[in-house]
Amino acid sequence: MPLTTLIHRSSQPCPDVSPQQAATLLQDHYGLSGSLQALGSQQDLNFRLDAPSGRYVLKVCHGDYAIAELQAQHAALGYLHDQGVPVPAVLAARTGEQLLAVNVNGQGLRVRLLDYIEGQSLTRIKHMEPRLVAELGRLCARVDLALADFTHPGLERTLQWDPRHAQALIAHLLPVLAKSPQQARVSAAAEQARECLQPLLDKLPMQAVHLDITDDNAVWARDEQRQWQLQGVIDFGDLMYTWRVADLSVTCAALLHHAEGDPLRILPAIEAYHALNPLTEAELKALWPLVVARAAVLVLSSEQQLSVDPGNSYSRDNLAHEWEIFDVATSVPFELMEAAVLQVAGHEMPALVLEGCVPLLPPTLAHQVVTVDLGVLSEHYQAGNWEQPGIDQQLLAEQATASGAACSLYGQYRLSQTHIDNPAEPATFALQVELLLPLGTTLQAPWAGTWHQHGEDSGCLEGKECSLWLHGLGAAPEDGQKVTPGQALGASAGLFSAQLCRIAGLYPPAFVEPSRAQAWQALCPSPQAILGIACDAEPLVDAQALLARRDASFARSQKHYYQQPPHIERGWRNYLFDMQGRAYLDMLNNVAVLGHGHPRMVAESARQWSLLNTNSRFHYAAIAEFSERLLALAPSGMDRVFLVNSGTEANDLAIRLAWAYSGGRDLLSVLEAYHGWSVATDAISTSIADNPQALSTRPDWVHPVIAPNTYRGAYRGAESTADYLRDVDARLDALAAEQRQLAGFICEPVYGNAGGISLPPGYLQQAYAKVRAAGGVCIADEVQVGYGRLGTWFWGFEEQGVVPDIITMAKGMGNGQPLGAVITRREIAEALEAEGYFFSSAGGSPVSCRIGMAVLDVMEEEGxxxxxxxxxxxxxxxxxxxxxxxxxxxxxxxxxxxxxxxxxxxxxxxxxxxxxxxxxxxxxxxxxxxxxxxxxxxxxxxxxxxxxxxxxxxxxxxxxxxxxxxxxx
Missing domain, CATH: 3.90.1150.10 (Aspartate Aminotransferase, domain 1)
Incomplete structure (x- = not known):
């Protein structure tokens, strides 16, 4: 390799061309003029031209670039365009040439003009979702597939970015960092990459590659849904003939800037690339060492560029990002990334086979060991006790007291390892097994090896194929001592942990994040074989398969949150936990007013279920007690309660009460409101978010009035009361003109669906008066906003200073138990009796009543x-x-x-x-x-x-x- 050429290429400043000189070049050679904007580049010079005829990119590079190299780029652009890859076109100068040789300020330069692809790069985007990561990998695969058969003399070139030259370039550029910890880190990472790559080099396929498909060089634009869509790929300045996998390594390295510290975030790009353009096993193994070498070249090249061209703001701005790329690339073991890359491509590391091993535990003890479930659904976890420090060890001790010995499960997602109010994924997956054995139990070496002491009571037995890590061990061998199979490793001091690791010298973590669990399992397999006990956790139910089962059996009009919802089976207070132990802050659940998993709810429901649960036709104390409690919360004059199962049922019943009492059927409701899913409550619901046909399917007995939305409505601000009331008058006048008897008016006293907007001052006072004057009743739908949730007021109607004729409620009344209620006056309640009795099978059941009272108690006791x-x-x-x-x-x-x-x-x-x-x-x-x-x-x-x-x-x-x-x- 001509190292002097490589070094020269890696040490050139950008051409010295001012915007005025660039404008002259454009006018003289292309007949174009307009405004110019400099675009960033490390060693070339780019200007965007905004001309009357469109936008273009003027590219200027040093004259010592071989003409064949630039011609190869032009040929590749045409080649890719013909195969449907979105790339810019090269425009000819007045002379008909696509490539010009010019002299500016004594510099021999080469000039080209390309189309400008509208859009933007994702370089500065702060969060890149997995879909975009995959799209960039897919783009790389598309380009590589299209270039697989592309040939040109200009592809054979010496380029600093060619990974085949990475080690030579790194060695040359390392002194730019002087003697520093950074230099040592870069040197060590580069050497490890070299060692990993060396046995693979002869197995890596070669072809023409772009070699710079990065967040900088892919152009995107947002669609109407704010989703990024690919517009094209640009900058073919690094086009060359080298290893195929080098192209993907460049893409992956660039993505590390968006990985938020987690290198495994790049896996969707690899998966997408491999699905479209399958990689060989050698390429998959070479990928991560190439990424690390690329990261080293990036930081060294930028440091070098700044040393020769300190005014290059593009390089200066990129340097911090490139150090971030290097830091992320070196934050995990090479072996972990190799395992993750192989797995995402459908490969696995060979299984660890441990033949002829001596059991770690005495054979007489193994059958006494009881496994303890410490997973998300463990019955040992109650009322948030998993938050207590040392809870797992306490639970193991309790079980060991009864059985003599106990252990945790390998590969279990531990609820005790979760954290709350934290955006980071918690490390919940157990890579170790914790055991509590009788004091003094002797542990035996399962294989021959060397004992390495780590700390006071920890160490590892390093064998030929695997290391055994033990923590909490007493009387261990001396550091560096050779150990034979069956030799005593030490004695149990009570609780200790055992963990296998296939990588010599690697100190593995005890717990890892679920997203890393599969890769870490390849490096740290289960110790079950040497323990001689069944200590492996059962695999979780496949969340996607479970969702498919739901969709195949549960009517799909009953929607779920999110397209890919987490699998939730446990809650506590204001958090929900998925099956991998991640805590989600619940900002949705107005049903669980007390919070999830409340011990009082558990106790009340269990006790009442053990005694009686039946329907309200039977005579039992709870129904009277709960009705009295509800009336004590209601305004004076309200003296009758109906108990039902939901807000829909409560509002449906309120409509029937209004019909029966008034003798009419026409109801006023409010636009953009939701009241339920039954035939009647759907009829009065006008929210198009809940029912897109809401405004076109109203029956003729429903008369919606303009939504009194002071923020977004037809009239805005606190002075809009009279404007909104005019619409109420108009509806009432129209009914009166047709001699139709008004039944009533239903309205949330705080505008719930709009996010809790207060109604205009005095709106309900005057609306209620108008409705009552017309012979109708006033219904306050408190299902969402009432029952103490507003803080300042227990009922929403209190803010408006009114008393309705009928109150409906549900949601938090039962903290998740189906429970709703209607409160009204005796004369209204008895009007329905004239039409027949009312009955709700489970409404007012003993269990529901007891839970309803317990909810009120807890709300008061816990403030x-x-x-x-x-x-x-x-x-x-x-x-x-x-x-x-x-x-x-x-x-x-x-x-x-x-x-x-x-x-x-x-x-x-x-x-x-x-x-x-x-x-x-x-x-x-x-x-x-x-x-x-x-x-x-x-x-x-x-x-x-x-x-x-x-x-x-x-x-x-x-x-x-x-x-x-x-x-x-």
């Missing part, structure tokens, strides 16, 4: 109403900070723990930011938060968490929204 007022007020102030900071955050609505964040693209027009809201909610799920869009335009975060939510959770939620809104939605 949840006060919490809704105090923490809810803090919550709203934190959300307001988002409005002050981010233009997309339009307004905050609501109070207590019923809040709404309205997302808009324009604060004047209030154009809904619907697509952005969807992106935001999906991103919040990635960070460990459940939130969904609501409202007719699906642009509102309707925030209604359990009422036990803390300030810490509020801060985590708001800080996470702040983070996502800063990611360029």
């Amino acid at each position: 949840l109403w006060d919490n809704a007022r105090e923490v809810g007020g803090y919550f709203k102030s934190r959300l307001q900070q988002l409005v002050d900071k981010h233009p997309l955050a339009g307004a905050v609505h609501g109070s207590g723990f019923y809040l709404g964040l309205d997302l808009v693209r324009d604060r004047q027009t209030l154009e809904p930011a619907s697509a952005e809201t969807t992106v935001l909610c999906n991103r919040l799920r990635d960070l460990g938060i459940f939130m969904q869009p609501t409202g007719d335009y699906l642009n509102i975060l309707k925030i209604k968490p359990p009422m036990c939510t803390t300030r810490a959770s509020v801060d985590f939620f708001v800080d996470s929204i702040d983070r996502v809104l800063s990611e360029d939605l």
Whole structure:
């Protein structure tokens, strides 16, 4: 290899051409003029031209670039275009030539003009979703497939980015870092990459490759749903003939800048590439060493470039990113990434076979060891006790006391390892087995090897094929001592852990993140074979297969949150846990008003189920006691209760009561509202988010009035009351003109679907008076907003200073137990009796009543109403900070723990930011938060968490929204 040429190429500054000189070149040679904007480049010079006829890119490079190299790039662009790959076209100069030789300031330069592909790169994007990572890998595969048969003399070139020259270039450039820890790190990483690559070099296929398909050189644009769509690939300056897998290694290295510290985030790119353009096993094994070598070349090259061209802002800006790439690339063992890459491509490391091993445990003891379930659904975990430090060891001790010995399970997702209010994936997957044996139990060496002591009571027995790590061991051998099979390794000091590792010298973690678990299992297999006990956890149910079963049997109109929902089977307070032990902050669940898994709910339901659960026709105390409790919460004059199962059933019953009492059937409802799914409640529901046909399928007895939305409605602000009431008058006048008897008016006293917007001042006072004057009854739908959730008021109608004729409620009444209620006056209740009796099979059952009373008790005992007022007020102030900071955050609505964040693209027009809201909610799920869009335009975060939510959770939620809104939605 001509090293002097390579060194020269890696040490050139950019050409010295001013914008004025570039404009002259364009006018003289292409007849084009317009505004120029410099585009970044390390060693070339690029200008974007905005001309009347369109946009173009002027590319200027040093004259010592071989003409054949530039001609090869032009030929490749045409070749790829013919195969459907989106690339720019090369434009001819006035002379008909595509490549010009010019002299500027005594510099011999080469000049070209290309089409400009509209869009942007993803270089500065703060978060790159897996779909985009996969798309970049797929693009790389498309280009490589298209170039597989492409040949040109200009492909045979000496280039600093050619990984075949990486080691020579690194050795030459290392002195730029002087003697420093950074230099040592780069040198060590490069040497390890060289050692890994050396046996693979002769097996790597060669072809023409782009060699720079990165976030910089792929052009994207957003569609209407705010999803990035590929527009084209640019910058063929590194086109050459080298190893095929080198192209993907460049792409993967660039993606590490977007990996948020986790190199396994690049796996979707590898999977997508391999699916389209399969890689050989040698290429898969070479990929990560090539990525690390690329990272080393990047940092050294940028440091060198700045030393010869300190004014190059492009190189200076990129340097921090390139060091980030290097840091991420060297943050995990090479072997782990090799295992992960092989696995994503459908390969596995050969299984570890341990033949002729001596059991670690005495044979007489092995059968006494009881395995202890410490997984997400373990019955040993109750009432959040997994949060206690040392809980797993305590549970092992309890089981060992009864059996004599106990152990945990390898490969289990431990709930005790989770964390809350934290965006990072918790390390919950156990790579070790913990055992509690009788004190003094002797452990035997399973194979011959060398004992290496690590710390006071830890060490590993390093054998030929595997190492055994033991922690919590007493009387271990001396450090460096040779050990024979069956020799005593030490004695159990009570609790100790055992772990296998196939990589000599690697100190493996005890627990790893679920996303890394499969790769780590390849390196740290189960110790079951040497323990002689069945200590492997059962694999989890396939979440995707389970979802398919749901879709095949459960009517699909009953939707689930998210396209790929986490598998949730456990909850505690204001958190939900997936089966891998990740905690999700629940900002959706107004049903679980007390929080999930509340011990009082467990006890009340269990006790009452053990005694009696039947229907309300039987005579039992709970139904009277609960009805009295509800009436004590209601306004004076309300003296009758109906118990039902849901808000839908409560509102349906309220409609029947209005019909029976008034003698009419016509009802006023409010636009953009939701009241339920039964035939009657669906008829009065007008939210097009819940039913796209809501406005076109209303029966003639439903008369919606304009939504009194003071933020987004037809009239805005607190002075809009009279404007909205005119529509109520118009509806009533129309009914009177047709001599139709009004039955009533149903309205949420706080506008729930819009995110908890307060109604205009005095709106319900005057509307109720008008309705009652027309002979109708007034129904307050408190299903979503009532029952203490608002903090300041127990009932939503209290904010408006009114008393309805009928109150409906459900949701948090039962903390998840199906429970709803209608409260009204005796004369209204008895009007229905004239039409026949009312009966709800499970409404008011003993279990439901006892749980309903327990909910009221706990809300009072734990101060949840006060919490809704105090923490809810803090919550709203934190959300307001988002409005002050981010233009997309339009307004905050609501109070207590019923809040709404309205997302808009324009604060004047209030154009809904619907697509952005969807992106935001999906991103919040990635960070460990459940939130969904609501409202007719699906642009509102309707925030209604359990009422036990803390300030810490509020801060985590708001800080996470702040983070996502800063990611360029």
